[in-house]
Amino acid sequence: MGLKITVIGSGNVGFHLAQRLYKCGHHICQVFSRTPTKAAHLASLVASSGISNLKDLSLEADIYILAIKDDSAKIITEEISFLGKYNKLIAHTSGSVSSDIFANHFSNYGIFYPLQTFSTTKKVDFEQLPFCIYGNNASTEETLFQLAQSICPNVYPINDEQRAILHVTAVIVNNFSNYLYGIAHDICSDQNVPFDILKPLIYETVRKIDLSNPQDVQTGPAVRGDLDTIAKHIEFLKKYPDHQALYELISSGIIKQIKQRALIDK
Numbered sequence: 433m434g435l436k437i438t439v440i441g442s443g444n445v446g447f448h449l450a451q452r453l454y455k456c457g458h459h460i461c462q463v464f465s466r467t468p469t470k471a472a473h474l475a476s477l478v479a480s481s482g483i484s485n486l487k488d489l490s491l492e493a494d495i496y497i498l499a500i501k502d503d504s505a506k507i508i509t510e511e512i513s514f515l516g517k518y519n520k521l522i523a524h525t526s527g528s529v530s531s532d533i534f535a536n537h538f539s540n541y542g543i544f545y546p547l548q549t550f551s552t553t554k555k556v557d558f559e560q561l562p563f564c565i566y567g568n569n570a571s572t573e574e575t576l577f578q579l580a581q582s583i584c585p586n587v588y589p590i591n592d593e594q595r596a597i598l599h600v601t602a603v604i605v606n607n608f609s610n611y612l613y614g615i616a617h618d619i620c621s622d623q624n625v626p627f628d629i630l631k632p633l634i635y636e637t638v639r640k641i642d643l644s645n646p647q648d649v650q651t652g653p654a655v656r657g658d659l660d661t662i663a664k665h666i667e668f669l670k671k672y673p674d675h676q677a678l679y680e681l682i683s684s685g686i687i688k689q690i691k692q693r694a695l696i697d698k
């Protein structure tokens with residue numbers, strides 16, 4: 433049987449999560465956004481009611497999911513702390529915010545963190561993503577586990593410390609890689625070379641990590657020790673000083689990693 437859920441936040445995560453919960457049979461009591469039109473739009477997709485003032489939160493839901501900006505999570509928790517008096521379960525979707533933000537106001541709280549990149553403009557495949565959950569007591573953890581399993585098959589009980597590590601590494605593999613793709617895209621546009629030609633290389637790089645430790649399949653001038661090629665690239669990047677600095681930093685990181693691995697192998 434579906435649960436009664438209110439989703440606080442209608443951004444990238446709130447937008448997809450509310451729709452997935454609704455599609456999987458849960459009742460979405462209310463959705464919140466500071467922007468009334470945004471709240472109303474999401475509400476219309478999930479047969480819910482949109483609110484743009486937290487004072488309008490109803491007590492109808494069993495579970496309140498906070499999908500808002502990390503830096504605002506603590507202050508919003510304080511604003512809605514009255515829910516704790518009614519024994520409501522609260523969870524947030526952040527990779528980095530501690531579950532402790534709830535401890536002063538709620539007896540049942542936890543984490544409901546989908547480890548994937550979400551944008552409102554792109555459909556998310558909930559069948560593929562890992563869902564990290566945590567509950568501050570056994571029954572809360574079980575409820576959040578069941579809820580996560582009702583919308584996605586891959587659910588992992590993960591504590592705050594483990595989640596913090598996953599979040600740092602998620603930023604490295606997703607945000608940083610994407611930043612590098614953006615740099616390559618800009619250089620290609622600037623030099624009138626089609627960026628699309630690089631896409632098969634990007635996909636193949638990602639596919640290879642399914643089979644090996646990424647360090648084992650590193651290729652390119654830094655790993656080969658082709659210093660003349662590196663020097664040529666650095667010379668070319670003179671016109672992009674920020675990218676040049678990054679190229680030098682990462683190339684020296686790869687060279688250092690190779691040397692460290694060689695020492696370990698000795």
Ligand SMILES: NC(=O)c1ccc[n+]([C@@H]2O[C@H](COP(=O)([O-])OP(=O)(O)OC[C@H]3O[C@@H](n4cnc5c(N)ncnc54)[C@H](OP(=O)(O)O)[C@@H]3O)[C@@H](O)[C@H]2O)c1
Pocket residue numbers: 440441442443444445446464465466467470498499500501502504508525526527528545546547548549550551
């Ligand atoms: N995006 C991802 O890939 C991703 C993946 C996993 C987890 N997360 C986590 O999910 C949470 C939400 O991320 P997101 O990407 O969905 O963020 P987002 O798109 O920026 O949406 C943030 C939501 O928080 C609301 N908000 C921001 N500041 C607020 C404040 N001071 N008071 C009240 N509401 C406020 C925004 O209101 P308005 O609607 O009025 O703008 C919006 O609804 C974050 O904790 C993030 O770490 C994100």
